[in-house]
Each structure stands twice: as structure tokens, then as C-alpha cells.
Amino acid sequence: MTADIIDGKAFAAGLRARVAELVPAFQAAAGRVPGLAVVLVGEDPASAVYVRSKGKQTRECGMESFEHKLPAETTQEALIALVDQLNADPAVDGILVQLPLPKHIDEQAVLLRINPDKDVDGFHPVNAGRLATGLHGFVPCTPLGCLMLLEDRLGDLTGLDAVVIGRSNIVGKPMAALLTRASATVTIVHSRTRNLPHYLKHADIVVAAVGRAHFVKGEWLKPGATVIDVGINRTDAGLVGDVDFDSAASVAGAITPVPGGVGPMTIACLLRNTLVAAHRNAGVALEKGVI
């Protein structure tokens, strides 16, 4: 193995510490701490683990966590009524409705109901539009975390060739928008791309978000590439990414592990977005670039 391991877990801990440092000044100015509401519908065990860990890390940063656990048979109307209640609650700065939702609920209808200024996931079309047009808004946490790791490793990304594998609204598309904003040259490839290795051969940066275990092979990579693995695939061998780690690590210059790479950054960026939301919602200034 020749690649450096990008320690997302350590970077995320540092980001959470910076969030925690900024909470007291907000509290002094606003007379309250930032609040994050997390809504979980149903009993999916993996989702329950994430929600617990979000609540714990929110409190550890000195912010308030409001956890709403609803039964799997909750109606869309009842869920939307809860979103309305959270939209109207001045103690709630950020709202996260854990995905996926049960089949009988229209996910888009629920996400559309969240006040875009409390949409710390950045999933509302208004925030997708703000990102696409260069306005202030909320950027989805996973791609934001990936960008932070890339800039920490590479500094200025101007002119670098970046390939994003995957075109989801949650990762691929916002990742491409962020890299474009950072002046990288961006290619999006996906399941229907012909000759995917052809595109990877020139990529200085690869972000893999395909949802298929061990999909990206080391032999496809440009030597020295920086590889960000967004995959979380549960296999018999445990949690693995979308990148074939062993072969990739012998070609790449740097690579994120799974676990301990992008996953912890997602939650840290959620707390970061909640802190930013609180400042905006309360009209308290936050120094530019401080977080």
C-alpha cells in the first residue's frame, strides 16, 4: 500500500470541536442554544443507530437535540403536521427527516414542506437551486464533508480533473456543483456511462458514490489520485465502501477508509449547518470562513 489514509474521523472530531467553541457566543447573543430536530419514522436498525449518534453528537457540541420517533405506520399527513410544527418552533434551527421513509410516504412531499432556512440536510429544491446558482443556502452534508477533506489534502482545487461517480440528488449532483464552484474540471459518470475507466484514467480526484461494494478498481485510477469513498455497503465481511480499497490504495496518493472516512464528516457537517442555521435564523452574525 502506498496511499496516505485520509482520517475523516479525526477531521470530523476537529470540526465538531470548532462547532462547540462557537456555541457559547451564539448563546450569549441569542439567549438560547442552537437546536436540531431529527425525525425518524419506523424501526430500521441502521437508521436508529445514525439518529442516536446524531443526537449524542449534537448534545456534545452544546446544542439542543429534539428527537421524534414515529411508528412505521405514521401517515404522510401526520408527518407533514410534525414538520409544520417544527417549522413554527423558534427553538428549532434545523430539521432532518431521516431517509429512507416508509414506502407509503411521498418523500418529496415531506422534504418540500421543510422550511428551506431550516433545511440543514440541504435536500429542499430551493437549496439545490441556491447551490446551483451560487446563492447562500444549505449544502448537503456528505458532499460538503467530502469537499472539506479534499481541500484539506490538496489545498486549491483549481484546474484539477475531478470525476464524480453517481448522480443522486443527495451526493453526486451537489458534489459536482461544489467541485465546479471550487474551479475543478468536473465529469459526472454513472451506471449508464460507457467505458467508465476511460474517464477515471485522467482524474486527479475521484468521488465514488455509486452504492456498489468494491466497484472502483485500483487499475482504473491515475497514479497519485485522491480518492473519496462515499459508499456504505453492509456485507458479510462488514461495512465496505464503493472502492476496492486494497487495489486502490496501491495506486492512489490518498484515500478515505470505510468506516472512518466520509461517514463521520456527514454528521459533523450536519452540526456545522445547524450552527450556521441558528445564526441566520436568529440574526446573529457569524464571521465569514470561521466554520
Ligand SMILES: Nc1nc(=O)c2c([nH]1)NC[C@@H]1CN(c3ccc(C(=O)N[C@@H](CCC(=O)O)C(=O)O)cc3)C=[N+]21
Ligand atoms: N435525512 C437524512 N440525512 C442524512 O444525512 C442521512 C439520511 N437521511 N439517511 C441515511 C444516511 C446515511 N448517513 C450516515 C451518517 C453517518 C455515517 C457514519 O458515521 N458512518 C461511520 C460508521 C457507522 C457504522 O459503523 O455503521 C463511518 O463511516 O465511519 C454513515 C452514514 C446519513 N444519512
